[in-house]
Amino acid sequence: MNSRPVRVRIAPSPTGDPHVGTAYIGLFNMIFARQNGGSFVLRIEDTDQTRSTKESEEAIYRSLRWVGLTWDEGPDVGGPFGPYRQSERTEIYQTHCAKLLESQHAYRCFCSADRLERLREEQRRMKLPTKYDGRCRELAAEEVSSRTQSGDPFVIRLKTPDDGITVVNDLLRGEIQYENTQIDDQVLLKSDGFPTYHLANVVDDHLMEITHVIRAEEWIPSTPKHIMLYNAFGWEQPTFIHMPLLRNADRSKISKRKNPVSLEFFRKAGFLPEAMLNFLAMMGWSMPNDQEKFCLDEMRSQFSWDRMSLSGPVFNLEKLEWLNGLYLRELPVNDLKARILAEVFREELVTEVVKLIQERMRRLDEFVPLSSFFFTTDVQTPVEQLVPKGMDKKLAHRVIRDLSEHLDNVTSWKSGNIEAVLRAYVDSHDDVNIKQVFMLSRIVATGRSASPPLFETMEAMGKALCQDRFRRALATLRP
């Protein structure tokens, strides 16, 4: 069905820390492309202007490269189908959306966010499926143009058919059928003029001649909408391949609350990229003949989709550690030493740490005990220490959870920004004071009640490591 050269892509959105799931999906995309002599494209989906950041985009390149993924085309390396950053393609989406408007496949919707919210609430109460009720579907042409003229804000929605079924043909799962009446009139163009994921995704995949859409299972329910878009444009649809979702130990979708997920963390925690990739390859996929340790070339030569297992694999850190140990042990001593120096005792980190502990030192060898928590992820703080004077366990848990959430939103991990978050938290909560919150944060972050200045320390440790400490603290305090 597809005689075109294989082209696949990953399309992360630069809204947070580089995610292990991105590497997971990226790996399978890359392997499939390489196996078929095709191309692997990296596209940045930064259509959410309120959440996308440059820092996050850079971090994606850095982390994906670190783990060993290489792409043939992307914002940073260019290519014949650019630009590869969606924020630079706004006009393309608008032009295409205009075509849809013209062909009656889409319509302008003037409904307020407020009305939509009430509508959804009502539908939930009535136990009906929550979807747009189509009020603006049949607006008279004159009204539409007059309201547009007068500057009323609007979005553009896809006009989904009222009857019939849409079939999603998934390479791994076969035919998945949807009643068209179940499918919402998806917003295609937001009122800020930017496209939603759905529009941008379909337009780009077509324009970039993507042949196989390999993405996570969570996208299955929106695939019928995408198919409707391909049909509306009169385009050939790609082959859809929905991979299972990585899971937490409790089988929910993997999340930073319950698992380390930031690639930056895995790097700092001392995992080798080759072990990471090898481990991710074993999530849902297996080599023939029970081989567990293998490299990319071996995987590529053996890869086939029918060896995919569809149940969501639990991301098991212990097994990753075992595998990583296998790789570490076979390294020549000098290589291992080089990696420790490059990753654990990174030049810049050591410099920062030395600055921070200098005034506390009386002997050179005190460097080691004074700074050990900067260089290891293995900090276990007992429950008693995590509950400072004047707090109880429940309050400590709440504060740590809240702080952790606020800290998540800090995109530029600098001491000033960290301090601002902590101070703002104290100011807005009457049941805690500065002293308690800072001490609690110190203990959570460093595992100690005595440390160099807190904010500078947290900055030097880096976001990934700090977040992990908060996660661990939460786990030990969990009721």
Place this chain on the structure above:
RNA sequence: GGCCCGUUAGUCUAGCGGUCAGGACGCCGGCCUCUCACGCCGGAAUCACGGGUUCAAUUCCCGUACGGGCUACCA
């Protein structure tokens, strides 16, 4: 609530109608060894349930249960 996806030991998986259900992590025991780790040997532990189809179901089909995802002007 609605719509989808999934279901082999605690976890990752092999299996693709007839197997003593294989491997790995973890766990337990032993060996190696100055200790630990590594390595080696051994052990406990699995086909969610109920109906079909079939001479024969872990395997195919249908239900149920359970788990998960989606249900935004986020991706």
